[in-house]
Amino acid sequence: MLFSRRLTLGLAIAGTMAGALAFPALAGEGPAEIDLFFPVPVDGKLARDMGTLIKEFNETHPDVKATAVYTGSYDDTLIKTRAAIKAGKPPSAVIMSANFLLDMQIENELTNLDALIKADGTTKEQFLGQFFPALQGNAVINRSVYGVPFHNSTPLLYINADKAKEAGLDPTKPPQTWAELTDWAKKLTKREGDKVTQWGIAIPCAYDYCGWMMETLTMSNGGRYYNEEFGGEVYYDTPSMLGALTWWNDLVYKHKVHAPGATPGPAVSTSFISGNAAMMMLSTGSLTYVRDNAKFNYKVAFIPRNVRNAVPIGGASLIIPAGLEADKQKAAWTLIKWMTSPEKSGWWSRATGYFAPNMAAYKTPDMVDFLNKNPDAKTAVEQLDVAKPWFATYKTVPVRKNLEDEVMLVLNGKKQPKEALAAAQKAADETLKPYNAETSLKLP
Amino acid sequence: MSLAEPAALPVATSAAPRLDVLKRLTTRFKASLPAYLLLLPSLLFLVLFTYGAMGRVFVDALYQRATPKAPVRFVGLDNIGAVLADPAFTGAVINNLIYAVGTAVPSIALALLFALALSRTHAVSTALRAALFLPVLIPMVAASALFMFIFLPNVGLLDYYIGRLLPVLPNWLGDPDIALYAIMVITIWKNAGYYMLFFLAGLQAVPEDVMEAAHLDGAGPYMRLRHIILPELKPTFLFVTVIAILNAVTQVDHVFVMTQGGPSNSTNLVLFYIYQQAVEHYDIGKASAATLLTLAALMSLTALSFRTMANREGGA
Numbered sequence: 001m002l003f004s005r006r007l008t009l010g011l012a013i014a015g016t017m018a019g020a021l022a023f024p025a026l027a028g029e030g031p032a033e034i035d036l037f038f039p040v041p042v043d044g045k046l047a048r049d050m051g052t053l054i055k056e057f058n059e060t061h062p063d064v065k066a067t068a069v070y071t072g073s074y075d076d077t078l079i080k081t082r083a084a085i086k087a088g089k090p091p092s093a094v095i096m097s098a099n100f101l102l103d104m105q106i107e108n109e110l111t112n113l114d115a116l117i118k119a120d121g122t123t124k125e126q127f128l129g130q131f132f133p134a135l136q137g138n139a140v141i142n143r144s145v146y147g148v149p150f151h152n153s154t155p156l157l158y159i160n161a162d163k164a165k166e167a168g169l170d171p172t173k174p175p176q177t178w179a180e181l182t183d184w185a186k187k188l189t190k191r192e193g194d195k196v197t198q199w200g201i202a203i204p205c206a207y208d209y210c211g212w213m214m215e216t217l218t219m220s221n222g223g224r225y226y227n228e229e230f231g232g233e234v235y236y237d238t239p240s241m242l243g244a245l246t247w248w249n250d251l252v253y254k255h256k257v258h259a260p261g262a263t264p265g266p267a268v269s270t271s272f273i274s275g276n277a278a279m280m281m282l283s284t285g286s287l288t289y290v291r292d293n294a295k296f297n298y299k300v301a302f303i304p305r306n307v308r309n310a311v312p313i314g315g316a317s318l319i320i321p322a323g324l325e326a327d328k329q330k331a332a333w334t335l336i337k338w339m340t341s342p343e344k345s346g347w348w349s350r351a352t353g354y355f356a357p358n359m360a361a362y363k364t365p366d367m368v369d370f371l372n373k374n375p376d377a378k379t380a381v382e383q384l385d386v387a388k389p390w391f392a393t394y395k396t397v398p399v400r401k402n403l404e405d406e407v408m409l410v411l412n413g414k415k416q417p418k419e420a421l422a423a424a425q426k427a428a429d430e431t432l433k434p435y436n437a438e439t440s441l442k443l444p
Numbered sequence: 445m446s447l448a449e450p451a452a453l454p455v456a457t458s459a460a461p462r463l464d465v466l467k468r469l470t471t472r473f474k475a476s477l478p479a480y481l482l483l484l485p486s487l488l489f490l491v492l493f494t495y496g497a498m499g500r501v502f503v504d505a506l507y508q509r510a511t512p513k514a515p516v517r518f519v520g521l522d523n524i525g526a527v528l529a530d531p532a533f534t535g536a537v538i539n540n541l542i543y544a545v546g547t548a549v550p551s552i553a554l555a556l557l558f559a560l561a562l563s564r565t566h567a568v569s570t571a572l573r574a575a576l577f578l579p580v581l582i583p584m585v586a587a588s589a590l591f592m593f594i595f596l597p598n599v600g601l602l603d604y605y606i607g608r609l610l611p612v613l614p615n616w617l618g619d620p621d622i623a624l625y626a627i628m629v630i631t632i633w634k635n636a637g638y639y640m641l642f643f644l645a646g647l648q649a650v651p652e653d654v655m656e657a658a659h660l661d662g663a664g665p666y667m668r669l670r671h672i673i674l675p676e677l678k679p680t681f682l683f684v685t686v687i688a689i690l691n692a693v694t695q696v697d698h699v700f701v702m703t704q705g706g707p708s709n710s711t712n713l714v715l716f717y718i719y720q721q722a723v724e725h726y727d728i729g730k731a732s733a734a735t736l737l738t739l740a741a742l743m744s745l746t747a748l749s750f751r752t753m754a755n756r757e758g759g760a
Contacts, residue, residue, distance in 0.1 A: 079723050106512050107726070194611060199598070205618075207704045259597060261615030262707040267596050274599045394512065397724040408707035412619055438511040 031065040032331035034092035037084075038068055039077040039316070049351045057338055064331040066092075074100070074316070075397075081321060085109055090321035092332035095150055098138040098317045102231050102392035105141045106435070111320040113145040116333045130340075131357045134313050137228060137389025147317030148340050149357035151348060153284040154311045154383050155216045157181075157304065161297040163188060163198070163278040174301035178220075178247055181279075181304045185257035188278035200257035202277035203248065206264035210407055211400035213281060215312045215391055217244035222307030226391040232436040234393060236403055237425035243306065245417040249410050262408040283314060284380035288353030291376070300376045302383050309386040315354055355380050394435035402427035498739075505732035523733035533734060535709055536717040539624060543713060544692035547631040552684055554636040556677075559643030560669075573644070576637040584634065588701035591630050592617075595702075617703055620710035627711050630698050635691060639684045646680035647673070679753060686749045693742060714738050 036054065040046045047070050054068040071077040074097035081094050096104070104110050117127045124145060128136050135149040161171035167187045175181040185200025203213055215225045223240025227233035235241065251258040263271075269286050271277040273293050281303060290298060303311050318336045320329060338344060346361035348354070350370050355377070361367055362381065371378050393399045406420035406427075415423075508519040527533050558576055562569040579587065594601045595616040603613050616626045650673055658668050696715050699705060705712035705720065712720075718738070722731035 075723065082726070103726075205707075207706055259613075259615065261597065261618035263597055263615065263618050266592070267599075267618075270593075270596055271599055276598045395725060398720075401724070405706070405708040408618075408620065412621075412707065414620070414708075434511045438513055 031063050032327050033065045033067070034328055034331045034335065036066055036068050036332075036335065037071045037077055037081055037091045037094040039071055039074050039095060039097075046352060049348070053339065053344065053348065057335060061334065061338070064334060066331075066335050078104075082109065085321055085323065088323070090323055092320065092324060092328045093335055094319050094321060095316045096147065096319045098135075098147065098149070098152070098313065098315055099390040099392040099396050101138060101147045101317060101319065102141055103394060103396050104319070105146055106231065106394055109322050110146045111322050111324065111329060113148070113320065113333075116329070117145060120337075130359065132359055132384050132387075134384050134387035134389070135357050138313065138392060139317055147319045148336050150316050150318045150340060150345075151352060151354035152313050152315030152357050153354055154313055154380060154387050155213065155281055155303055156284055156287070156380060156383070157301045158272060158280045158282060158286075158290060159299045159301065160188075160272065160275065160278045160294075161299045163275070163296075164299075167278075171297075171299045174299060175304050176302070177304050178306040182247075182251070182255060182257075185251065185279065186255055189257045196256070196259070198275070199259050199271070199277045200255075201251065201279040201281070202263060202268045202271050203251075203258065203281045204265040204268040205262040205404070205407060205411055207401060207404055209265045210262065210404040211391065212283075212312060212314060214241070214244065214403060214407060216281065216303055217248060219310035219312060219388060220244075220303055220305045220308065221247075225312075226393055228389055230440070231392065231394040232432050232440055234391070234399060234403075234425070234428050234432070236428055237421045240307075242417055242421055245407060245410060245421060247306070248407075249417050252411060253413060260411060260413060262411050284355060285314070285353055287376060287380065291374070298376075300379045302379070302386075311383060311387050312390045313384075313387050314390055315357075353377075355384070393432065395431055398431050399428045402431060501732045501735050501739075504728050505736050506729075508727075508729040519729070523729040524737065527730055527733045527737060530730075532709060532712065532720075533714075533717055536712045536714045539709075539711065540693065540713045543624065543628060543631075544689050546625070546628045547635070547692055548685060548688035551632045551636045552639055552681070552688060554632065555639030555684070556643050558636065558640040559647055560673075562640075563644060563647045573640070576640055578637065579634045580638045582634070584695060584697035585701055587630060587634060588698040591698070592702055595626055618707055620706075620708045623703055623707060623711045627698055627703065631692075631695070635688065639688065642680050642684050642687075643677065646677045650676045682749055682753055686746060689745060690742060693738065 038050055040050075050068050050070075054066050057066055058064070069091065071080045071094075077094060077096060078100050081091060081096070084090050101110065114124060117124055120127075128140070128145065131139075131149050132152075135152055139145060139147040139149055157174065159171055159174055164171040164184070169184055169187060175184045181201070187200070188198065189196060189200040190198035204210070205213060218225050218241045221240045221243045223238060223244065224235055225241070226235065248258070252260050259271075259277075265282065265286075268277070268280050269282060269289060272280045272282075273290070273295075275296070287300070302309060318339065320332050320336070324332070339348075340358055342356075342358050342360035342364055343366075345356040345358040346364050346367040349356035349361065350366070356362065356367070362371070371381075391400065403424040406415065406424040409415040410417055410420045505523050506518055506520060507516045508523055509516045558573075562573050562576075582590075597603060597615040597618060598607075598613055600616075602616065607613050614622055617623050654672055655668065658672055663671070693714060696713050699711055699713055699716050700719075703711040705716045714734070715738070718731050718734045721727050721734060725731075
C-alpha cells in the first residue's frame, strides 16, 4: 500500500516536472512579440528612459509587442546575444556597441538590412543619408548595411574655466594644438615641492577607454589606427601612433603634468569634478554628469590636433541578429526605424547626453531649444564634422587589449613607447592571423 | 540502501544461490524504487544544470575551428595544449597562486586572532563579532564599487589620508606592481570575518577539562595556545584553508568590477582568463579546456584535503 502510494507520488512529481520542462508556453496568435536587448553603459536612469520609450512604441503599434530586456554593459550584451543565438532563440533587436558589428558579421551573426531597406522603397544611400556621415563607417560592412546608429559619442576636451582664469589663461580660447595644450597643462599644474596638488590634464586609460583614447590621439596625429576597409590589419607600430604615445608619455614623465599610471574613466571624471585635474579628455557621454556635478564653470572644446583635427566615434547601433523568422524581423525593423526617427532620436539624446545620430533630430523645435540652453552639447555635434569610425577588426576586443596592455606599461614607466608599440603590433598580428589566413593570405 | 535490507534478508535464507542473487537484486531495486523516484526531480535538475553543463564543457574542450569561417572539428587534447602554452594562462596561474597564498594566510591569521580575542561571549565581544562579520554580508560587487572610491588616485579616501605621509601618491589600481595587492586587501577584509566564525565554533569544541588541567599544571596562555588550542583547531584550519583556496579561484567578482584583469594583465586570475577566452576571444574550445584544468586542480585539492581529514579522524 505504502509502496504504491509512494510510487504514484513519485511518478506524479516526475511527470509534472518533465511536462513543465518539455512544453514551454506555446506562442499564441496576436501581435508579433519581439525582444529588444539593451545595455546601460552609463548610469541606471537609462533603464527607466528605455521603458518609457518602449511603452510609447507599443501604444502606437498595436500589431507589435516589444519587450525591453536589460542586458548589462556593452560586453555583457554581446555575451547574452551570442548565447541567445547559440540557443536558437535570438532577440529580435539589440543595441550593440558600434565596434562589435564587424566581428559579429564575420561570425555570421547579423542580418543584412539591405533587403528590409529595399522593401521600404528607399535606397541604401537615402537611408544612410539620414545619419551623420561619420557614423556610417561602423554601420556598413562590405557595402551592406548591418546596423542603424542609435546613440553616439566623441571624445572632448573638458576645461575647468575658473582654474584657467586663475592661471592667466583665456577659457574662451581653448588650446587647439598639442603644443598649446602642453603649455596649458604646465600652467595648470600646481606643485608643493615635488608633490603635485593639481594636475594639468587627465586622460583615461582602462580597458576599452584606453584604446579609444589611443585612437583619438593617433587620429589627431594624422594616423588611422586600423584599416577601415579590412578587418585584418591594425597600424600600431607606425610614426603616427608612436608620436601619440610619446606625447602622452611626455605629459607624464617629461612635463609631469599628467598623473602616472593607468586611470579609469570614472576616476578621471571624479578628479576633474573635485578640482584635482584642471583639464580632462573624456567622452561626450559624460557631459550630463559634468553638467550636473561641476561646482565651477567649465568649458568643452575639440580634441586638440598635432597634424589634423580628427576623433573617433563611440556609442551603439541597433542590429537584428541572424536566424529570425520573417515576421519578427519585420516587427524589429519597424521598431528600429521608429527608435531612430528624428523625434525619438532627439528625445533619447536629451535624456542620455549622447548625441542623436539622425541629423534631422537637430531641426526639431525641442532640440533647438535644448541646444540654446546647453551650448556645450553643441560642441559635441560640431566635432562630428571631423569624426571618423571607431576601430573594428576581427576580434576587436583582444586586438585592442594587445595595444592597451602595452600602453599601460608605458604610462607606468615600465617601457618606452617605441618598444611597447612594436610588442603591441606583434601581439595584434598574432591575434589577427586566423582571419588573414582565410582572407588576405588565402591565395589561389 | 537501508530501505532494502529488511526485505532482502528473509529471501536469502530459503532460495537457491543463483536465483537468490537475482531475486535479491530485484527485491532490492523494488524496495528502493520509491526512493529513487523521489530523488528523481532533484536528479533531473542536477543533470540539467550541473552535470549537463559539465559534460558540455568536457565535449566543447575537444573541438576547435582553425579559422573563423571553418567548421568546428574534433581536435582532441589540442585545446588543453594551447591553454598550457599560452603565456596569459601561465601568468594568470601565477597571479592566482600569489593571490591564493596572499589572501588565505593573512585572512586565516586574522580570523584566528579575532576568534581568540572574542571567544568569550559578552556584550562587547558580540558587538565586535557582528562588526567583523559585516563585510561578509556585503555582496562582493557592491564592496568593489565602494573600494573603487577608496582607491581612487589622488582624490580617494586612502590617498586623502595616506597621501599626506607619502611623497608620491600611488595609483592603487593603475600600477601593475600594486594592483594585485590592492585587490587582495579587499578579499582579506571580506573573508576574515567569515573564517572567524569557523574558528569561534572550533574554539567551543576545545575540551574545558583539558584547559582546566593545563591551567592547574601551571601552563601559561602561550603554552595553552601552542599545545592545546592550536592542535584542537587543526581540523578547522584544514577546512578553512580549503575554503579559502576555493574562494581564491571562484570569488573574483572584484577583478571583473575593478580592473578587468589589468593593468597589463597584472590582476588577471584564472577565472577571468576563462571569461576572456570565452567572451573576448570567442574561443569556446580554449575556454572549456581552461575550465577543465581548473576544475581538475580544484577537485584534486579538495579530495586530497578531505582524505587527510578523514584519515585524521579515523586515526583519532
